Amino acid sequence: MKLIFERSYKGRGSAHLPKCDVPVCQLPESMMRSEKPALPEVSEIELVRHYTELEKQTFGVNDGFYPLGSCTMKYNPRINEEMAALPGFTNIHPLQNTDTVQGCMEVLYKAEEYLNEITGMDRFTMQPSAGAHGEFAGLLLIRAWHLHKGNTKRTKIIVPDSAHGTNPATVSMAGYETVNVPSTKDGLVDLDALREAVGENTAGLMLTNPNTFGLFDPNIGEITKIIHDAGGLCYYDGANLNAVMGQARPGDMGFDCVHLNVHKTFSTPHGGGGPGAGPVGCKAFLAPFLPGPVVEKEDGVFKFKTPELSFGRVRGFHGNFLVIVKTLSYILSLGREGIPEASANAVLNANYLLNRISDDYDIASGPHCMHEFVITLERLQKETGVSALDVAKRLIDYGMHPPTMYFPLNVKEALMVEPVETESLETLDEAAEIFKQVMKEARENPELLHGAPHNAPIGRPDEVNAARNPVLKYTP
Amino acid sequence: MGGYVPNTKAQQQQMLKAIGHSSFDDLYQVIPESMRVKSLNLEPGKSELEVRRIMEGLAAENKPFKSIFRGAGSYDHYIPSVVKSVTSKESFLTAYTPYQAEISQGVLQSIFEYQTMICELTGMDVSNASVYDGPVAAAEAVLMCETRKRSRVVLSGALHPHVIEVVKTYCDARSVDVTVVPPKGGKTDIKGVKTALKDDAACLCFQQPGYYGIIEDAEALCVLAHEAGAKAVMSVNPIAMALLKSPAECGADVAVGEGQPLGIAMGFGGPYLGFMATTQRMMRQLPGRIVGKTTDSRGGRAFVLTLQAREQHIRREKASSNICSNQALCAMTASVYLAAMGPGGLEACATQCHSKAVYAMEQLTSIKGVSLCYDEPFFHEFVTTCPVDPEMLNRRLEEEGILGGLPVDEGLLWCVTEKQSKEDIDRMVAVVREVCEL
Numbered sequence: 001m002k003l004i005f006e007r008s009y010k011g012r013g014s015a016h017l018p019k020c021d022v023p024v025c026q027l028p029e030s031m032m033r034s035e036k037p038a039l040p041e042v043s044e045i046e047l048v049r050h051y052t053e054l055e056k057q058t059f060g061v062n063d064g065f066y067p068l069g070s071c072t073m074k075y076n077p078r079i080n081e082e083m084a085a086l087p088g089f090t091n092i093h094p095l096q097n098t099d100t101v102q103g104c105m106e107v108l109y110k111a112e113e114y115l116n117e118i119t120g121m122d123r124f125t126m127q128p129s130a131g132a133h134g135e136f137a138g139l140l141l142i143r144a145w146h147l148h149k150g151n152t153k154r155t156k157i158i159v160p161d162s163a164h165g166t167n168p169a170t171v172s173m174a175g176y177e178t179v180n181v182p183s184t185k186d187g188l189v190d191l192d193a194l195r196e197a198v199g200e201n202t203a204g205l206m207l208t209n210p211n212t213f214g215l216f217d218p219n220i221g222e223i224t225k226i227i228h229d230a231g232g233l234c235y236y237d238g239a240n241l242n243a244v245m246g247q248a249r250p251g252d253m254g255f256d257c258v259h260l261n262v263h264k265t266f267s268t269p270h271g272g273g274g275p276g277a278g279p280v281g282c283k284a285f286l287a288p289f290l291p292g293p294v295v296e297k298e299d300g301v302f303k304f305k306t307p308e309l310s311f312g313r314v315r316g317f318h319g320n321f322l323v324i325v326k327t328l329s330y331i332l333s334l335g336r337e338g339i340p341e342a343s344a345n346a347v348l349n350a351n352y353l354l355n356r357i358s359d360d361y362d363i364a365s366g367p368h369c370m371h372e373f374v375i376t377l378e379r380l381q382k383e384t385g386v387s388a389l390d391v392a393k394r395l396i397d398y399g400m401h402p403p404t405m406y407f408p409l410n411v412k413e414a415l416m417v418e419p420v421e422t423e424s425l426e427t428l429d430e431a432a433e434i435f436k437q438v439m440k441e442a443r444e445n446p447e448l449l450h451g452a453p454h455n456a457p458i459g460r461p462d463e464v465n466a467a468r469n470p471v472l473k474y475t476p
Numbered sequence: 477m478g479g480y481v482p483n484t485k486a487q488q489q490q491m492l493k494a495i496g497h498s499s500f501d502d503l504y505q506v507i508p509e510s511m512r513v514k515s516l517n518l519e520p521g522k523s524e525l526e527v528r529r530i531m532e533g534l535a536a537e538n539k540p541f542k543s544i545f546r547g548a549g550s551y552d553h554y555i556p557s558v559v560k561s562v563t564s565k566e567s568f569l570t571a572y573t574p575y576q577a578e579i580s581q582g583v584l585q586s587i588f589e590y591q592t593m594i595c596e597l598t599g600m601d602v603s604n605a606s607v608y609d610g611p612v613a614a615a616e617a618v619l620m621c622e623t624r625k626r627s628r629v630v631l632s633g634a635l636h637p638h639v640i641e642v643v644k645t646y647c648d649a650r651s652v653d654v655t656v657v658p659p660k661g662g663k664t665d666i667k668g669v670k671t672a673l674k675d676d677a678a679c680l681c682f683q684q685p686g687y688y689g690i691i692e693d694a695e696a697l698c699v700l701a702h703e704a705g706a707k708a709v710m711s712v713n714p715i716a717m718a719l720l721k722s723p724a725e726c727g728a729d730v731a732v733g734e735g736q737p738l739g740i741a742m743g744f745g746g747p748y749l750g751f752m753a754t755t756q757r758m759m760r761q762l763p764g765r766i767v768g769k770t771t772d773s774r775g776g777r778a779f780v781l782t783l784q785a786r787e788q789h790i791r792r793e794k795a796s797s798n799i800c801s802n803q804a805l806c807a808m809t810a811s812v813y814l815a816a817m818g819p820g821g822l823e824a825c826a827t828q829c830h831s832k833a834v835y836a837m838e839q840l841t842s843i844k845g846v847s848l849c850y851d852e853p854f855f856h857e858f859v860t861t862c863p864v865d866p867e868m869l870n871r872r873l874e875e876e877g878i879l880g881g882l883p884v885d886e887g888l889l890w891c892v893t894e895k896q897s898k899e900d901i902d903r904m905v906a907v908v909r910e911v912c913e914l
Contacts, residue, residue, distance in 0.1 A: 001581075004589050004815050013818040016556045020828045021898040022835035028853060031691055033721045037596035039819045044558055047815050051562040051586075058582030060570030071572050075480050079524050081569070085560075088535025094550050094745030095882055096539070100874065103537030104744045117517050129608040129747065132788070132798040140649060169788035169798035175649045178793040216506045247504055248511045267480075272583040273573035273605070273765065273804030275747035291645075312645035316549060316611040316638035316734070317745025329531055335521030340513070344500045345481045345488065351503065352491045368506075396579055405575075424482040425491060451773070456578035459773030466770035466782040470759070472602050473592040 001057070004050050005474045008040040038476075057457045058272065059401055065427055067353075069372045069404035069416025070164070070212060072242045072264035074346075077333065080268065080326035089325055094317040098304060104321065105302035109295045111279075111328045118331075118339065119238075119258050120251020121281030125290045126319040131239060132166040134259025134278025135206070137291060137314045139174035141257050141282055142204045142233045144289035144311040154203035154232065158194070162187050162213065162408045164239065167206045176203055183410065186366055187213030189223050198230035208237040209253065210244065212408040212416075213365040214350065214372035224254025233257070233286075241265045242420070243347055243371035246340030257282040268326035277323040293318075345421035346371040349428060353419050356432035360439040364411045372418035374411050375403070381413045386442040388413040390449035394441065397455045398434040541879040543900045545836070547857050547891025548687070548882045549610070549636050550745060551737045553715065553825065554895050556816045559739040563809045573765070573801045577780045578772075583804065584779035587767040590811040597717040597814075598731035599724025600753035605765035606807040607799060610734025611642035613750030614681055614711050616797055617730040618643055619650065620754070620761040621679035621707040628653040629679050630672045630706070632664040632697075634686035639711060643681065652678070662688040662850035662859060662886075664697060673704035679729070681709040685716060688889060689833075689857025690850055698727035707758075714738050714751070714810075716855045718819075718826035723753075730754045739813025740806055749806035760786060763797035828894035829856035832901060836892045839905040843912050849886045862887040863912050872911050878904050 026032075042050070060066075066073035084090075092104055112124040128134035139157065146154045157171045158179045168178040179202075181193045188211070205227045210216045217223065224234045236250035236258035242265045250258045262268050263276025270276065282290065291313050292306025334342060347370050354363060354373045364376040377388045392402035392415060404416040419428060442449050453459070483491070488500075497503060504512065522530070544552040563569075567582065574580030574587075587605045594603035607613045618629040629647060631640055633656050640656060647654045655677075657668040663686050673680060680701040685691050698708040710728035712720075715737045723731035735749030736742070754762055760783065768782035788795040817825060833856040840846050845863025862869060866883040873880040881888030892901065 001585070003585065003592075004811075005592065013820055014556070014558075014816060016554060016817065016821055017824055017828065017894055018897075020824075020831055022831050022901070024827060025831040025834045026827075027691070027719055027830060027855075031721060031853065032719055033599075033717075033725055035599070035722075035725075036819055036823070037593075037717065037722075039593060039596060039817075039822065040815045041818045041820070042815055044816070047558060047812070048562065050815075051565065051812065054582035054586055055565045055567045056582065057579075057585075058567040058571050059576070059579035060567040062566040062570045066572070068572055068575075073570075073572060076570050077480060079527060081564070083528070083531040083535075086532065086535040087540055088532075088538045090741035090743050091540040092538050092744040093541070093544060093546055093552065093742050093879060095546060095548055096541075096879060097870070097874070100539035101744065103534040106534055106537060114518060129612075130800070130802050132800050133608060133612075133802075136649075136798060140645070143649070165787075165789035165792050165795070166798045166800060168793035169791070169795040172793045172795065173646075173649060173798050175651060216504075218506050218508065221508060221511070244504075244507070246516050247513055248507050249513060252511045252513075269569045270572045270801070271805035272568050272571040272580075272586075272808070273801040275803045275806055276801070277747075312648070313611070313638060313641040314645055315642060315746075316609050316636070316748070319745070320747035321744040322741070323747055325531070329527055331518070332522050332527045332530060333524070336516050336518040338521035339516060339518070341481060344503065345483065347503045348488060348491055348495075348500065349483075351495045351497075355495045392576070393578065396576065401572075401579065402576055422480050422482065425487045453578050457581050458578055458776060458778045461577045461772045461778040461780045462770045463780050463782065466768040466780045467785070470766075470783060471769040472588075472759075472766060472782075473595045474588070 001053055003474055004040045004042065007042050007046050007050060010041060012041045012043050014044045064399050064401065065423060065431055066401040067403050067417045067419045068401060069418040070239055072418060072420060074267050074420040075422035076267050076269040080329045083329045084322040084325040089322060102302050105295050107325055107328055109297060109302055111324050114331045115260065115279060115281055118245055119281050120249030121258060122284040123287040123290060124279050124281040125294060126279050126324050127291045127314050128259065128278040128280050129315055129320045130274060130276050131259060131261040131278045132170065133314060134280045135166055135170040136173055137280045138235050138257045138259050139170055140311045141286050141289050142235065143174055145286055146203055148309060154201055156201045157203055158197055158205045160189055162211055162410055163206065163208065167237065187211050187215055188217050189219065191219055191222060194223060194226055198226060202230045202232040204233040204235055206235045206237055208239050210240045210370035213374050214369040215365055216370050220253045240371065243343055245343045247343055257286055262323060262327045266327045266330045268323045275320050275323055277320040342421045349419040349421060349423055353417065353428050353432060357435045360436050364414065372416055375415040375417065376411050377413035380442055384442055384446045386446045386449050388415050390452060391415065391438055391442060394438045394449045394452040395434065396453040400431060400434055542877040543896055543904060544879045545890050545892060545904055546879045546882050548889055549638060549734060550742045551893060552742060552895055553737050553893050555739050558816050559809060559812045562812045563805055568805060568808065574781065577778065581779060584767050586808050586811060588769065588779050590807045591767060593811055593814045594751050594753050597714055598753045599722030600731050601756040602759045602762060603753040604762050605767060606803045607750035607752055607764050608802050609748040609750045610711065611639045613732035613752045614639045615643045615646035616763050617709045617732045617752060618679050618681050619646060620730060620758060621709065622652055623678060626676055626678040628655060628677050629681060630669060630677050631656045632682035633657055633659040634664045634688060635683045636687050663690040663852065664692055666696065670700055673700065673706055675705065677704055677706040679707040679709050683711040684720065685713060685855040688850060688859050689854040690852045691855060694721060694726040715826050715829060718822040729758060735810045738810035740809050747803060747806055749803045749810055764799050825894050832896055833858060833892040836890065836901045839901065840908060843909045845912050856893060857889060857891045859884060859886050859889050869908065869911050873907055876907050878907065
């Protein structure tokens with residue numbers, strides 16, 4: 001399809017602004033740019049049709065089953081969007097006097113209260129704008145605490161080898177070194193390896209629980225104790241909180257700080273890659289180090305305060321505020337019973353689908369799981385040449401978004417499936433049939449899968465060429 | 477009231493039975509009993525109508541202003557209706573990051589178009605798909621310039637204070653030193669910068685227009701940086717780019733900025749959009765997602781996430797940034813805004829911002845005791861003295877539904893955009909006159 005630039009016609013456009021009603025002033029010629037930016041010139045109808053066409057080539061949760069592992073692609077309630085679009089929130093300047101923004105501050109305050117209760121933490125900052133951003137803020141919190149205690153020798157963060165790539169990258173960004181600890185074959189933390197790895201240089205541990213295999217680590221109490229005994233702190237990567245929210249709390253597992261992916265667990269949408277938000281919570285002893293300002297309530301009035309030992313800002317203003325509005329709206333809807341109901345059904349749906357397809361697919365993560373499970377197609381690949389990629393692409397032909405591919409890294413030919421709680425039994429049954437059918441096709445007609453997808457807007461793209469000869473913008 | 481769970485209790489029991497369990501508790505057997513939550517201390521779930529009442533009640537506790545004369549990093553521009561209508565499209569809203577290119581061409585192409593528009597605005601060769609916001613864009617940019625030999629960054633004190641704070645946080649974590657050169661006369665202190673650069677500076681980072689609205693001699697600053705063997709990082713206001721010399725024309729190595737003025741609501745500070753663009757030479761140091769053009773198996777044009785060898789999921793601890801998905805829908809918002817406005821509309825917007833700011837400045841400084849602090853060309857922000865308590869003046873303006881200038885050390889930092897009519901400006905000036913001259 002055409003690019004917006006290819007629809008451009010000189011002199012076309014729409015009128016959005018009135019004529020200037022004050023004398024027009026020009027800046028000195030020496031400051032002016034010589035070449036005007038070549039932005040598209042399109043009428044409104046062309047603009048609308050362009051994006052309508054783009055939308056048709058985009059698959060979202062509202063288009064069909066989206067079991068993308070570790071991404072928690074649950075339904076995004078419309079009410080949340082509408083609440084975040086209220087002019088009383090959208091038209092507020094972030095530097096207004098606090099007595100004119102008490103509603104916004106109460107949103108931040110309430111959201112913090114609820115997130116504290118759900119995670120077992122004492123304080124939150126809403127500044128981090130994504131999961132990775134939260135990880136960064138969380139490690140800076142740990143770092144600030146060690147440095148405050150005068151401890152400069154703790155330079156290493158322990159990360160299990162099954163962790164998301166953001167974990168080790170975050171460790172480097174925060175000025176630490178990563179110590180990888182191997183997992184047991186089912187992806188759990190190897191306690192002996194962990195005991196071996198800790199020492200006087202241990203600053204902390206980053207852990208996702210349930211882990212990237214979709215398994216809850218039953219030794220979690222022992223794991224956090226090993227780290228604490230060694231003088232380190234424990235960071236909870238909230239990527240998989242949807243499995244356990246309302247069932248178990250990171251704070252009770254021994255974690256000192258945590259980030260949440262509200263675009264996953266609390267259903268503020270993913271937006272094709274953001275904006276989400278990654279609030280970071282911590283136990284009281286870390287709260288003085290949080291980025292500022294945070295909201296305090298004094299005599300019924302909300303005030304901004306910067307924590308006394310704050311390590312500084314991680315972004316401007318108050319974070320992705322309107323995303324926090326959606327988070328609050330979602331938590332209010334679910335409430336005390338709805339939150340554990342959501343997680344329990346996420347786990348039920350995952351186990352049900354696992355059970356339905358386990359005759360045809362090898363499950364790397366065992367017979368029981370939390371909210372997601374991992375398939376390994378190593379055997380299929382050896383026997384037929386059909387890879388995890390081929391299977392994923394063939395699923396597209398059946399109107400399903402593929403699972404996460406080739407993750408976790410320590411499972412060969414992995415597909416990671418997360419069905420989420422908002423999918424019905426009928427959808428899961430249909431998906432199971434599709435999985436079954438694709439496996440049958442893989443055995444009978446591997447070529448069909450190598451060439452998939454056949455019904456998508458495009459065939460497989462040449463990624464090697466894209467990276468080798470980068471074309472990153474349009475040139476006429 | 478319920479977690480949007482479609483399965484009935486009977487279906488849930490049927491499913492539990494199918495997997496050999498009798499209750500939900502069985503699913504969580506693996507969690508040690510001592511760690512199980514008995515009951516959350518939250519209110520019961522609420523109906524949609526109740527949630528709406530609460531949220532609308534909270535929104536009503538805020539005071540939106542009819543006339544806004546405050547900027548300082550968040551700008552009240554007119555947002556064409558088509559912008560919200562396009563970016564509310566459900567597939568865009570509910571899609572994940574476009575990992576599966578075959579069913580994500582819409583998002584991928586929109587990012588490619590966004591990258592092109594950012595390159596047009598800045599004049600640079602390569603743009604990424606966005607970062608969290610303007611301050612983070614500046615922080616990521618200065619770290620792109622850091623090398624083993626050059627591990628100190630020089631910041632103009634005329635940068636937005638949040639930019640300085642965020643850059644410090646990011647640099648501190650990596651033991652990169654930061655030198656902030658205090659502003660002089662409301663803009664970058666050229667002499668001070670020259671002294672600060674020395675021979676170990678990785679880059680100079682400054683803002684165009686500066687925090688106090690003044691248009692910097694960006695070319696001279698880029699030359700200074702280069703003479704010292706450092707890179708030049710230029711943070712720009714994207715609306716001003718319709719008029720001002722682009723970062724490329726000024727010789728910048730990295731151009732960044734806050735994309736909020738491009739059709740994104742003020743929204744009490746977020747979500748916003750950090751944009752980043754650089755030269756061909758520094759392309760591989762650029763953090764974040766990048767979309768590239770290629771062909772598909774049928775020979776047609778296709779778009780994919782590319783140059784991923786830079787990123788965390790490949791490089792893990794060797795990646796220079798951990799950033800992955802961030803503000804895609806905000807980037808799309810900026811593209812739709814730019815396409816809706818077109819080159820003519822954007823230029824008209826920028827010219828009106830400037831003209832109205834000049835008009836407002838002239839009117840305000842005709843008031844006794846109010847004078848322009850820095851007599852320099854400015855874009856749409858300027859600082860005046862304030863002969864009365866600025867807080868008191870702003871209270872009075874608030875009563876009239878007007879958000880006045882931001883109190884700063886020297887007085888008030890005003891901003892005027894195309895959204896304010898002459899009548900709005902005159903009304904604001906009348907109130908200020910009444911307060912100051914009585």
